[in-house]
Amino acid sequence: MDENMLDTSGPTPEFVQRLMASQSAMYAFIVSLLGGVNDADDVLQETNMKLCRRCALYDREQPFLRWAYTFARFEVMAHRKSKQRSRLVLDDELVVRMAGELEEYAEKADSRLKVLERCIERLNPRQRELISARYSRGEAVRDIAERLSRPENAMAALFYRLRKILADCVHSNIGKEGLA
Amino acid sequence: MNKDRPTFEQLCHAVLEGSASEADLEQIRERLRNSATDREAYYQQMQIHALLIWQNGRAAVPESLVLAPMDYSEKNNIIAFPFRRAVLAAAAAVTLLLGLAFWLVPDLNDRALSLAVQKGVSVDILASSESPYQVGQRVILERLELETGSLRFRISSGAVLDFEGPVSLEFLNPMRLRLERGSINTDVGNEAKGFVIETPTANVLDIGTRFGTSVCADGSTDIAVFEGEVQVYRAGLPLTQESRLATLVEGEAARMSARDAKLERVNMLTLKGGRLQVRGLNSPDSSVVLNVSDNIKQANFYRCYTIVSGGMAEGALASLSFKAYLQLKWHAIPGKPFPEELKGADLIGTFQSFAKRERGETSKNDISLDLSRPCAVYVLFDTQATPPEWLQRDFRDTGLRVRSGPWGKFAREVRDLDPDANGELNLTHSVWRRDVLSAATVKLGPPGNLGISYPYAMYGVAVKALD
Structure with missing residues (x-):
């Protein structure tokens, strides 16, 4: 992701609506990759912020959730790095593999x-x-x-x-x- | 399978409950690496676990995603009903956009954000019927007027409120609200101990419990405790030892009257649909049973009878939980259907300590039912005991049988009982019937004959109109 590609016009109401509708599914996705609910709300918040800052990247013809999952996956990985001294349920390889499999279930999630x-x-x-x-x-x-x-x-x-x-x-x- | 190795179920449980050891984690990682089936099962468990947590408002949603049902302002902060959903959705989206602006405009500081959320109390909507809110939304409320419909939400302090209209509430802060009219049910769990409900006649301090509060038309306040305990204080005074009127525990109910500001026992508590909830002011009451009372005259005695209109069915609540007793329910005899004759009767919950055991004897207490129309009165009697004289004289054994349970294993009533196939302790009750052909007061006697040791269960009561 290009950190400099921030949206300057802000999210549209349609984008916000899709983001709102996806919150529970994104939370479940993050919990699965973290192996529990600890810190899942922080990761979700970070993911929401990144999604809004990059809302211009979103192609409205594409499924929103699958796009959002990609951001959530990166946030989970970033969170893991910050918590390396803590006990983690999954290892990096498993997170990548399982994120890929979970993304397949994004439709109607x-x-x-x-x-x-x-x-x-x-x-x-x-x-x-x-x-x-x-x-x-x-x-x-x-x-x-x-x-x-x-x-x-x-x-x-x-x-x-x-x-x-x-x-x-x-x-x-x-x-x-x-x-x- | 190696008996020392935990099963996949146990590993998932340990992960979900946060109790997995390093060895557990290594085992589950190994299984997830090597088995697509285990990964599938893990996804199912994790996703449903997460959705249930989300659905019940236990996920800490980012404050920036707070949704308000309307543009929030000092002058316009009363939630009017009903709203149109489209208007609500648009308003919510606008509010969310305003919230998102804090992320997008770096100069806005934390102070601005906190000012934006200080004016009301943040609540997560857990259930909604005929209200402008949707499950999963987070809204900010300062005041709520609900004429019809029902709502359940979790306040940011952790307290869960459940009610149906009509109700008028003012949210003073996340740990305090004012109930001006109507009935609310509060579950503070362990997170919001110290939660206070103010009413026109009393302040109710919660000490980690579930309880119902009703402000009636005359301004009096009814308080019923379903789990844990609450302390009741005089209204308008600080919560001190001097202003404290009573401590109520589970299974007890009291009324603070508006007329003479005295706390008195509530004999009969109408529950909502068999759940541990007080009904709304406009919810249907029993059309047959006008009142249930007894002859117990004892200071600071607040045990109450419950009534659920049409509530008799498999799994119906038999008695309010009280100290050592679990929540006893009525069940069919294994392998048989629940008796058709009893289904749909108004169910009166009695309390177990009615069978007083001081000095090992039964009490002299009796129960009076004020009945408004012709009906059949049923007494559900513990078959371990000998039916007392009044029961044999005024009632007939229908031959029907039901069970109460599950009982706690240390309960005196089941000391001679063996666990059933499910490992539960359930008592069998014989069903006795008496037809009452006109409006009348019917008196039910003590559960056992006087002077005998009585380690048995209190009887249950059901009433069904004769149409």
Whole structure:
């Protein structure tokens, strides 16, 4: 990227709208490459800034998210360099490889959040309560397991299965209307 | 598989929860390098994990991306309803553009940015119905008037508010708001301990909990605690020992009356759709049960009965959580459907400590139901115990059975019980019925005969109109 190619006219409303619509997908992309949510918000902010400064580079005929993922990938790599003394989940080679694979999934990724909401509604009440405890109330899996008198490993496996169910549901229904 | 090596599920769990050791990380890297299937599974787990965090507002969205529903100004900061979405989207885009200008114009300094966001409280929209906001938006609010519809959002302090119209709120700061009318449900989690709700008659200080607050038409304030505890203070005074009226814990509810400024027990609390939430002022109440009361006369006693109109179903809440008790729910007997006869009945949640165990004896307490029309009253009785005389005399055993649970393993009520196939402790209840043919007050007696040891569960109650 050419650092000097800053846009001087600023982002258009259309650009802003696309950027807004892509936030959750970009966040998920960054979390995947970082191997967790720590620092993901900082990387997203840096990515947003770079995207806005270079909005003139964006070809509106091209998918926005795929273009944005490229910036996010660079920001993840830059962040890794600044954190080299910290423990990193993935190594550089894996990040590059996985970013390339994730970019293939960019199509319609910005509508996943909406589909996910519907998929959560399809869970049974107990499953929804678990999702709510972990993600809405922010309880750790260990605490939920303790509260329900279940082994942590069993609860972790349950959450793995729940995320798998939701991922499969999102995958099968993305792009479809009227998911009941 | 080597038993000492963690499974891929366990490795993912450790990574997601931030508890992975260096050995765990090396193992997951190795698996991701060598297996496309594992990479696919990793993407699924990470992406859904991230989206769920985002959806629930737990991601710290950059402040520069704050969206306001309208151009924010001193004179025009009341959110009016309803808005047109197109107008909202355009306004949001303009506001975002203004925010982006801070990045694009290097001379604008941090002070200018902070001034731009100081005027209201930043909230993330988590759920929205008939409101101008969309899930995932971040908006700045100073005041909110909602006549209809519902909204759930997370304040920047971490407190999550959930409510339906009508409601009038003023956001004083991220840790304090004023409720002028309506009902709100607050979940402060661990992040916003010390959150305060002011009402015309009381200040409610949260100490890490979930609770509901309602300001009724006469100005009185109802407070119901679902988890943790809150402290209730007199309105208009600093939060000091002198102004503190009571500490309420989970399962308790109290009313600060507008007339005589006294805190009194709320006997019956109407929940919203079976969830641990107080209903909105205009939400439907029970059409059959006018009131639930008992003869407990005890100072500083605030335990309450709950009622959910039409709420009896598989998984319905049986009792408010209280200290050692988990959130007990009603379930079908394994392998059988939930009894059709009970479905859709108004469900009354009783509380377990009703079966008082001082000196190992039952209490003399009874429950009164004020019923407005002909109905069937059901008592769901713990089959471990012998049905008391009043139950055998006034009710008949329908032969139906349901379960309550899961119970905590240290609960006295299940000390003789073995875990079921799922490792859970559930009690079986027999379903007793009495038909009441006109509006009446029906009295239900103590759960056991007087003078006997009573290590059993309190009975549940359901009421269904006879049409």
